[in-house]
Amino acid sequence: MKILIVEDEDALLYAIANYLEKDGNVCETASSYEQALYKIDLYEYDLLVLDINLITGSGLDILKLLKKNKKESATIIISANNSLEDKLRGLDLGADDYLTKPFHLAELNSRIKAVLRRGKFGGTERLEFNEISIDTRSRTSYIDEKPMALTRKEYDLLLFFITNKGRVLSKEIIAEHLWGDHSDLANNYDFIYVHINNLRKKMTDAGAKYIKTAYGSGDKFMEG
């Protein structure tokens, strides 16, 4: 996939690009409003990661221009502003998702994949990883074409693992993905272990041993 990242903080820009490139994406970067306009005018992108508050202009204007020129790029807005109005405005203008800073790169990655899966951008709603396949429309998962009985959270967890395969996911990242703002409610992350262990057990029973423990407390979804 060809992705353009528009973000005026270089450190964040390159961290995002770096993370996404590991999945085989081609990432281009634009660190200013003008640069972004120049690039979307010249090239076609499958997806734009767009910061709203750029120093010399608004990301929303870039989005407007993009829609005006009938570019088929999917767009994910990243913004420091978490007001509902901004979010609705972004989505109204045709953005596909809206992520408030700060966010985990794994979370961004999983949102990007979700957007790209929605058929419109030539993606497929079926996700495959060796013998595991997931139908994201019906929210069901299969091992060797046999459906797995997963709870809602286990399904979300499996999807999150597969979209971030090969990455180390700490308990914090997983908790935030599954419960968002409420992830700090429990005094410890025991409740995550419960879900991870259940999922691991169900998969292992079906012969799929992909969830590995990394560094004692992190998790990693990988082959071998």
Place this chain on the structure above:
Amino acid sequence: MTAHTKKIRLLRKTSKTFLWISLVLMVFSTIGLYFYVQNLLQREVEEELRSTEARIKNSISENSTMYQLPPMVEVETVSQLEVVHLKDTLIFDPSQNEIEEFRELTSFSIINNQKYRITVRALIVESEDILIAVVVSYLIVILLVFIFLFYLNKSRTRKLWHPFFKNLEQMKLFSLTSENTISLVDSDILEFSELNTEITTLTDKVRSDYKTLKQFTEDVSHELQTPLAIIQAKVDTIINGEKLNNLQFEQLSSIQNDIHRLKQLNKKLGLLSKIENKQFENVTPCNLNKVLEKRIENLSELYPSEIQLKSKEEVILLMDENLAVVLCENLLSNAIKYALPNTPIEVVLEKGFLTVKNKGARAILKPDQLFHRFYKESDEVKSTVLGLAIVKKICDRYGFKPSYSYDANEHHFKIFFQEN
């Protein structure tokens, strides 16, 4: 002045002072007048008695006639001379057929070698009547004058203080959060005019300070997001980059946790200032039962024990739906955070109130500070401690009353809705 002093209205106070002064003046001036007139009348009577006595003496020396007109005049011959004396006496007056009070002058003289005692009397009743008439008419006049002055004074005072009272009403209506500027009545009294200037300066200053502070909170919480995003992205990159040892991973993981806390803090501060800035004004009838059911469903996964909702009737409140969600969520999160492990949480919703109950080992130490920002009971639980401040803010917004009590090892957080 302490707060415990009994407060009295300005107009009442001035009227009261006026009344007291009037009363004292009236009493003393009446007493003074009484004695003055009495003295005057007495001297008049004495003078009259002496003049009658002189006439009688004259008449005796000329024709030796002893006038008798009891009880007014009595002349007798005596063998011994005594000292002249003047006194009040009670004598039976045959003409009136009753005992009357007389002023009596008894003098002794030697006229034509004969010793006489001359007694002259005058009725006191007459002079007493005059005295009473004078004092009473004085009292009536002065009372009328006082009544007149009292009302005149009252209406004058009222007029004089009118700008003050008007401006006081204006100041009571003053609210930091409202945009309405304070409009003061001008006055030709210098002090009032000065007071107005001072009030205007003060309110403008307070308002601009408040605005700056609000803006500051909002700006800070906004500006912190980007550096936090960078830190988080970098931590994520490090975790997925070079090979780490377990300790390094633990530490990075803990940094992620702290970033999350900062993020939550920021979000809540932002929310608080948004409520203050009235950014949630989409008031609709809001079914609190539905909101609660949804929130409980969401949160029950995070809480190992049961969260029960007990409600006999539907409660519909006129408020912004987002705020209703935030209110319920914060009350529930608070209960989840502080509940004893493996104890159920009970939510009771009725027409007038909502109560969230959770088991706790002991009562909160400072319940009056519970709804303040950053109140922390202990360091046991890491939280952003803004949840209850947000609850309070929302309650203030809609005139709800939040309260806390501790009963039978249970914390009760109760919200009384406005009567309507």
